[in-house]
Amino acid sequence: MPSFPRLRGFILFALVPLLGGCNAVLLSPSGDIALQQRNLIIISTVLMLLIIVPVIALTFLFAWRYRETNKAAHYDPEWNHSTVLELLIWAAPLLIIIALGAVTWVSTHQLDPYRPLARLSEGRTIPPDTKPLVVEVVALDWKWLFLYPEQGIATVNEMAAPVDRPIQFKITSSSVMNSFFVPALAGQIYAMPGMQTTLHAVINHPGTYEGLSANYSGAGFSGMRFAFHGLDQAGFDKWVAYARAAGSTLSRETYLQLEQPSERNPVTRYASVAPGLFDAIVNRCVEPNRMCMRDVMAIDAQGGLGIPGVYNVTSLDPAVRERLGLTQTPPRQYVGSMCTSPAQLLL
Secondary structure, eight states, rough: OOHHHHHOOOOOOHHGGGGGOOOOOGGGGGHHHHHHHHHHHHHHHHHHHHHHHHHHHHHHHHHHHTOOOOOOSOOOOTTTHHHHHHHHHHHHHHHHHHHHHHHHHHHHTTTTTHHHHHHHHTTBBBOOOOOOOOEEEEEEEEEEEEEETTTTEEEEEEEEEEETTTTTEEEEEEOOOOEOOOTTOOOEEOEEEETOOEEOOOOOOOOEEEEEOOOOSSGGGGGGGEEEEEOHHHHHHHHHHHHHHOOOOOOOHHHHHHSSOSOOOOEEEESSOTTTTTHHHHHHOOSSSOOHHHHHHHHHTTTOOOTTTTTTTTTOHHHHHHTTTTTTTTOOOOOOOOOOOHHHHHH
């Protein structure tokens, strides 16, 4: 038994070469945005190692040189300052911090997910009049819904895009906060209910890549994965035609059933989508006779549905308005009532 730990360590060491077969997708991405993010990671790591590696090496060197048994090492108990050493200690880290700050500042703006792409890849500009492919993404419990407004189709747990065509993702969630992540394409972007986030990206190489949820969202989180297909234009057109041949329609009623929690859903395709469905999902008003968030916020912007006597929405009298310098601004208003048709009142 005493030899078992050594044998186990030897076996683990022997298995290390097998790691060469692993696919480190973050270090070998297929999309330009992910590639730039990979380069940023490498540059930042190298800059930090310029300090870390010498410090670690000098730690071992000093420990060896000034060990107790080394009688040849000079010992000066009165030493307290070295200008050269101070310059080395402070100047090198300061230069590294300045370099990291410059790289981070530039890349933060260049890789802003809300910023439209400036290129397809290094040395390749976007052709004039190129229209990005719009994909509306909805994080459900526990599956992904993709809407293609230009093509008029929808899919569950599968998406595709043409190679070298910019993609504009519009991302939201049906219930809890989630995270949309295709490692080969770009970094993760949060999906939040009642909000829309955006990601601009491009895939540069054909293939099938894994997409996943990168934010824990409950029991079915581990199975919340989908396939992302990078295709040429002919392959993408064929994929769209195959989805249209599915024959079913993603109506609002169908969506309300789809958003119910379920795990490890198979790929599902819809040939058509109810008009304005994604906008209704974002505004939390897919159900009939439910006021959309944008309408509620518009009412709030006008003062709300409160009683005129509520102090924070009522108009001030002329004397107070003059004292506050508000004579040139219109008085605050409020919504007095909401009109509803008799048919809606019966529902």
